[in-house]
Amino acid sequence: MEIINYTEEHKQFRQRLKNFLAKEVIPNIEKWEHDEITPKSIWAKLGKNGFLCTDVPQEYGGMGGDFLYSVIVCEEIAYSTIAGLLTYLHSDIIVPYISTFGTEDQKKKYLSKCVSGDIITAVAMTEPGAGSDLASLCTTAEDDGDHVVINGSKTFISNGINCDLVIVAAKDPVIENSYKAISLYIVEDGTPGFEKGQNLEKLGLHSQDTAELFFSKCRIPKSNLLGERGKGFYMLMQKLQQERLMITINALASGEFILEETIEYCKKTKDQGGLLAQNQSVQFKLVEMATDIKIGRTFIDKLIADHMEGKDVNTETSMAKFWVSEMANKVADRSLDLYGYSGWLEKCSVVRPWRDLRGTPIFGGTSQIMRKIIAKSMGL
Ligand SMILES: Cc1cc2nc3c(=O)[nH]c(=O)nc-3n(C[C@H](O)[C@H](O)[C@H](O)COP(=O)(O)OP(=O)(O)OC[C@H]3O[C@@H](n4cnc5c(N)ncnc54)[C@H](O)[C@@H]3O)c2cc1C
CATH class of the missing domain: 2.40.110.10 (Butyryl-CoA Dehydrogenase, subunit A, domain 2)
Structure with missing residues (x-):
């Protein structure tokens, strides 16, 4: 039994987003990486196509979707290796402050423009x-x-x-x-x-x-x-569960992408007469990477389900934040080892996610701070 059940609407939304990213984003990634910024026009296109702030209620211009739409956008952007297009920060971390704590006037003034991409936060x-x-x-x-x-x-x-x-x-x-x-x-x-x-x-x-x-x-x-x-600190704390969950979903999806790419590479690359994937030590490395990713996926899907039920999973989310972001970095390192010199080339598909993953144990609370929070929750 799956932990998360995506409906037909979710699946169609994911496919529509995949098509959008393939056409509007993936061909431009190298240029945007070089420019060190994404153009505002891509935010507006994402917004007009309904891919920003998917949970904002319809009365404020959104589609009033459930949290799974946020998960889908976060994952698909990571699978596209355009982690620099940090829409989850806007849609699922910052705008929720306005939806949750904003006055009616603030919501009317800002939310629909956040949804359309006319306002980037x-x-x-x-x-x-x-x-x-x-x-x-x-x-x-x-x-x-x-x-x-x-x-x-x-x-x-x-x-x-x-x-x-x-x-x-x-x-x-x-x-x-x-x-x-x-x-x-x-x-x-x-x-x-x-x-x-x-x-x-x-x-x-x-x-x-x-x-x-x-x-x-x-x-x-x-x-x-x-x-x-005077409630700023408490408001920030209140939103940390979703913030850390989003960062973790992004890291896990990047790890999943890297694993898939690495398996494909090892299946088609020859080494000393045979394919890399036929070498037992390579197989064992891939098996360990896949096992880590599977454990991460199972844990994250459970947290997504709990978060959607409104459960307090702050401690578990802190566990996931440090464990998954460190694990995904480890998977990325092992992947690069398996690629050999090919993994040292900028054009190699796993290089950008390898580099981008390095920030995840830092922002949204460092791994050490996560361990501190968990220790406190254990009464230590
Ligand atoms: C890519 C990226 C994007 C970011 N985006 C934003 C953003 O949009 N908005 C924003 O406000 N900030 C943002 N940040 C900043 C981020 O939130 C901080 O980097 C993070 O909170 C850590 O703070 P610091 O870098 O000052 O490190 P410090 O707090 O100085 O920590 C340095 C080291 O000491 C450790 N440490 C610190 N205190 C303790 C302690 N009490 N116990 C044990 N170890 C400890 C840390 O774990 C770390 O290893 C971003 C950072 C990065 C890397």
Whole structure:
């Protein structure tokens, strides 16, 4: 029995997306990797075709789909090896803050444009001195009548160049308790005092624009507060289950792609007279990779099902986040070993996912932080 039962509608949606990616995305990946950004036009095309923010209710312009549509988009983008097109960050991590915590006015103003791809979103938490320890962030949001004035800088913000809207975590400087001082604010691109820095040159995710963001006397109306004042930290925590699940689904799908490609390569590549796949030590490596991937798939599908039932699987999701992202990196390393020098060529199909996977044990909470969370949940 399958853990997840995809309906005929889900399967048709997946096929439509596969066709779209084959036509509109895959032929352009190398150019976008070289440009170190994806054009905004592809976001708009994805949106117009119903592939962004699939869970947004119909009254706000979405299709009101279940979580499996998010899973399908995340997986298919990973299978296409365009991990740099981080739509799951927009659709399933950032926009849900607006759907869940936004006022009616905020939802009406932003959601339909997030669905159509006319608005690309980013979330800005990390600062030069505040990564894992969010409580130590220094960006401030001071009261000024009907406005709030934001000062500070953020770094390593995905979609940092393309973004039209950023959700910024900032502290009220008069509140001493760091956790209770953090609120979330919606800052629109073009707001005076909000500047985007340079696109950072990264090890992987080359087609993903990642930037520093600067806020200098950036005045925004108080109506841009997202959710309750002083509840920013708790709102971020509340959404971590889905955030980590999405990152893990993406990592697993990349691992699955790499495994399939490697098996095919070994089946057709000759070595010392025979095919690589006939060599027992190669077979054993492939078997170990396949076993790891299968364990990961079984665990993730169970978590997807639990998440859809509204269960609290925060601890299990933290386990999956570190285990699957480390496992997928291990699978990618072994794959490269099996490819030999061919795996050292940029044109080799597993090279980009190998490189892109390296970020997954870092963002969304590092592997060490995941272990800390799990230890705490075990009463340690
Ligand atoms: C590709 C990519 C995209 C990103 N996108 C975004 C984004 O869109 N928005 C955003 O806000 N941020 C983003 N980030 C930043 C990311 O969230 C941080 O990198 C992450 O939270 C870790 O913080 P740090 O890099 O400052 O490392 P640090 O917190 O400085 O950690 C350094 C090392 O110390 C370890 N460590 C730290 N504290 C502890 C502890 N208490 N116990 C044990 N070990 C510890 C860590 O595990 C790590 O190995 C992105 C990062 C990457 C790589």
